[in-house]
Amino acid sequence: MAALINVPSKAKRGDIIEIRTLTSHIMETGFRRTMDGALVPRDIITSFTCRYNGTEIFRADLFPAIAANPYLSFFTIAKESGKLEFEWIGDNGYSSRASASITVE
């Protein structure tokens, strides 16, 4: 699925950088009903993980109270050049990945 990742392409060693992610997902709460009263089954992303060169730097548990198309912003210290990997896991076997590279000087 489509994901938007915003990571600075270059940073100085030791800088605190902001990482922003946005992914497309309906985040159906499981509390809504159709016109004829049937409950719409829950379909949400339950977990988000960010790894920096293989080390987990940020993790989040998401609940139905997170808005559709989950947006997350968080920080990390730029330590070394490499790759940031993002993973979203959700209901009904949903899994999505994205990555971004960063150059640290």
Add this chain to the structure above:
Amino acid sequence: MRMTRRQFLSLAGGVTVAGTIPVVTLRPLKATPAMLNTAIRNLVGEVPIRTGKVKLDIPPLVENGNTVPMTVSVASAMTADDYVKSIHVFNEKNPQPNIGNFYLNPSSGRAQVSTRIRLADTQKVVAIARLSDDSFWQVAADIVVTLAACTEEVN
């Protein structure tokens, strides 16, 4: 009978208002302040929760509860022996008391997380931070919501 524009608009407005009434009456059970307290106790146990250190940036008046921007930040040095382990956000009146759990570590550099949340009603949002010494700090914010999220009908 010819209808004037004004008559038509007032009629259309009336139909819209009538159409929204069942949404209100069909709304299922909400989380209660008791459920909020239980959810918080499940997280912290019997440890006292102190007020302070945590800052919750959220608009006090929200027009649309379906997407409410929220930023939680914690005053912390974020060093190897004094950092924020996790940030937990709860609500009072959505169908479920949890909003999100966010896990940080010393390499986060800054204890700040932003996301967008749903709010089903005018209510209180509570953010709790767990520090590396396992102390808990909290802050609460009251938010007025004019259009509710989560439980509306699917058209």
